[in-house]
Amino acid sequence: MDRRHFIGQSAAAVGLLAGLSSQTKAANLQKAEILVIGGGYGGATAAKYLRLFSKNTARVTLIEPNTSFISCPMSNLVIGGSRNLAEITSPYDTLSKRHGIKIIQDSVSSIDPDKKTVTLASGKTLRYDKAVVSPGVSLNFKSVEGLAQANKDGITLQAWKAGPETVALHKQIAAMREGGTFAITIPEAPYRCPPGPYERACQVANYLKQHNPKGKVIILDANQDVTSKGALFKKVWAEQYAGIIEYRPKSNVVGVDAKTKTLKLEVEDDVKADVLNVLPQMAAGEIAIKSGLANSNGRWVNVNFLNFESTARKDIHVLGDAIQIAPLMPKSGHMANQHAKVAAAAIVAELSGWEVNPAPVLTNTCYSFVNDREVVHVASVHQYNAAEKTFKTVPGSGGLSPAPSTLEGVYAWGWAHNIWADSLG
Amino acid sequence: MTETIPMRVKYLKPILLASTLIGLSQWSGLSLAQTADQLYKRGLAATCANCHGTDGKGVVDGGMPLINNLTSQEMLAKLKAYKSGALEGTIMPQLAKGYTDEQLTTIANQLGKKQ
Ligand SMILES: Cc1cc2nc3c(=O)[nH]c(=O)nc-3n(C[C@H](O)[C@H](O)[C@H](O)COP(=O)(O)OP(=O)(O)OC[C@H]3O[C@@H](n4cnc5c(N)ncnc54)[C@H](O)[C@@H]3O)c2cc1C
Numbered sequence: 001m002d003r004r005h006f007i008g009q010s011a012a013a014v015g016l017l018a019g020l021s022s023q024t025k026a027a028n029l030q031k032a033e034i035l036v037i038g039g040g041y042g043g044a045t046a047a048k049y050l051r052l053f054s055k056n057t058a059r060v061t062l063i064e065p066n067t068s069f070i071s072c073p074m075s076n077l078v079i080g081g082s083r084n085l086a087e088i089t090s091p092y093d094t095l096s097k098r099h100g101i102k103i104i105q106d107s108v109s110s111i112d113p114d115k116k117t118v119t120l121a122s123g124k125t126l127r128y129d130k131a132v133v134s135p136g137v138s139l140n141f142k143s144v145e146g147l148a149q150a151n152k153d154g155i156t157l158q159a160w161k162a163g164p165e166t167v168a169l170h171k172q173i174a175a176m177r178e179g180g181t182f183a184i185t186i187p188e189a190p191y192r193c194p195p196g197p198y199e200r201a202c203q204v205a206n207y208l209k210q211h212n213p214k215g216k217v218i219i220l221d222a223n224q225d226v227t228s229k230g231a232l233f234k235k236v237w238a239e240q241y242a243g244i245i246e247y248r249p250k251s252n253v254v255g256v257d258a259k260t261k262t263l264k265l266e267v268e269d270d271v272k273a274d275v276l277n278v279l280p281q282m283a284a285g286e287i288a289i290k291s292g293l294a295n296s297n298g299r300w301v302n303v304n305f306l307n308f309e310s311t312a313r314k315d316i317h318v319l320g321d322a323i324q325i326a327p328l329m330p331k332s333g334h335m336a337n338q339h340a341k342v343a344a345a346a347i348v349a350e351l352s353g354w355e356v357n358p359a360p361v362l363t364n365t366c367y368s369f370v371n372d373r374e375v376v377h378v379a380s381v382h383q384y385n386a387a388e389k390t391f392k393t394v395p396g397s398g399g400l401s402p403a404p405s406t407l408e409g410v411y412a413w414g415w416a417h418n419i420w421a422d423s424l425g
Numbered sequence: 426m427t428e429t430i431p432m433r434v435k436y437l438k439p440i441l442l443a444s445t446l447i448g449l450s451q452w453s454g455l456s457l458a459q460t461a462d463q464l465y466k467r468g469l470a471a472t473c474a475n476c477h478g479t480d481g482k483g484v485v486d487g488g489m490p491l492i493n494n495l496t497s498q499e500m501l502a503k504l505k506a507y508k509s510g511a512l513e514g515t516i517m518p519q520l521a522k523g524y525t526d527e528q529l530t531t532i533a534n535q536l537g538k539k540q
Binding site for chain 1: 461474479
């Protein structure tokens with residue numbers, strides 16, 4: 001129903017009808033099957049807030065293959081050896097125990113948007129009225145020649161999805177020969193977590209400084225320059241990691257020779273290293289692409305920013321890293337959590353027969369550790385702009401840290417504990 | 426975004442009217458109207474939850490300053506001081522500047538301790 005048109009009618013009739021339609025729609029909220037696909041920063045938050053915002057009346061099922069949640073934020077500290085995987089792992093069962101969310105440990109192998117069903121890897125088919133899809137990113141190993149096999153063989157690692165590879169990469173760095181080189185490659189933006197690779201370079205350099213002082217870190221960045229917190233990172237590299245970190249912009253890696261551990265660049269000479277962390281081009285999580293949702297260059301999902309509904313398919317709401325971003329919107333866990341709350345409120349409103357909030361707000365804060373204690377941040381506030389149908393940052397708001405500090409190091413862990421509790425607790 | 430506020434008011438009015446026409450059942454127009462508006466307010470306050478906890482209840486000893494010891498009045502005063510630059514901080518002065526005064530008031534009313 002076109003609500004705005006509807007509002008334009010005579011007051012009494014509108015009042016009566018609005019009341020009645022709300023009555024039936026409110027019942028819809030309790031009847032609707034809401035499936036959330038993916039229990040990462042976006043999906044877990046959406047599942048929890050669908051329950052909170054519906055006053056625990058919505059029926060919410062979360063489908064996630066992993067037995068527990070492992071955070072990408074803070075995972076660079078595990079690679080740098082100052083933290084361990086257990087410290088960044090949270091259980092999923094609080095979502096069922098505390099919030100009444102049904103959790104299915106499985107992965108979705110296909111979505112049929114016409115029949116409104118999803119099929120699980122186990123073969124089971126589930127019906128939905130509303131689907132929330134937050135599958136994160138997929139890594140396009142084919143974008144670098146030889147990478148798929150090298151990664152399969154464990155010769156190169158991505159560790160861009162936190163988990164076993166996070167630990168494996170730390171072990172490779174710890175086992176590196178004296179004076180060896182660690183190389184990290186960064187694809188052209190957009191990719192998951194703009195400052196993440198630079199933070200990782202700092203963590204590895206911090207480890208080497210203590211355990212392998214002649215060791216080196218080379219950053220091969222396909223971008224023109226550091227994509228986030230540039231001046232801050234460069235200052236840290238010059239002051240804390242002089243002679244350890246070498247930064248090479250406009251260095252697009254196109255191939256890997258696994259035998260000789262050599263990276264082939266598009267223009268420059270080959271680079272040999274002892275430990276290779278190759279991050280290929282990224283796109284929306286596979287299920288979003290397979291289901292025909294990735295209508296932005298076949299890579300990302302365009303959404304209506306008022307409710308995060310896919311513009312390709314009705315009643316499928318897509319969140320987090322998988323979407324085509326609004327201007328200056330990063331692909332971050334903080335942002336995915338914020339998308340989830342806007343989407344959850346919109347779904348509750350729609351199923352209740354209310355207009356969705358016409359003025360949603362999103363924030364982003366992102367902390368990067370430059371060693372094991374000092375941190376720099378970037379922050380932004382994004383208000384919905386009705387005329388342009390997108391989110392825009394507010395002029396004069398947001399910004400960066402003036403310099404790394406241990407106070408922000410404390411806040412960074414505070415942020416992690418709170419966002420984990422807000423999304424999963 | 427300020428231009429969207431009147432839209433909301435425009436929308437809520439007919440529903441308020443509906444309540445007087447339909448009468449107060451469990452799902453009366455009145456309770457729906459309040460809940461729709463409440464939902465928007467909860468949604469706005471939830472933008473703070475990533476750092477300060479769900480419904481303003483932060484992780485105790487987690488490292489982030491706790492805010493649920495503040496009254497709504499104290500919280501609003503603090504938020505406005507961050508916004509004006511009178512109060513220094515790391516991230517909060519930058520974030521507070523992104524919200525309208527009306528939004529800060531809503532947040533303080535939602536998350537602050539009621540006196
Ligand atoms: C090293 C690193 C550091 C980072 N640091 C920060 C930081 O400090 N701050 C910050 O805000 N962000 C940070 N990020 C970014 C953050 O991790 C992502 O932006 C965030 O995880 C995106 O959330 P999401 O819900 O889109 O995806 P994810 O969190 O990746 O969740 C996707 C989930 O979907 C599941 N899934 C996928 N396909 C299916 C399927 N077919 N069926 C069922 N389930 C499926 C996956 O198992 C996964 O659990 C960092 C990332 C990295 C790699």
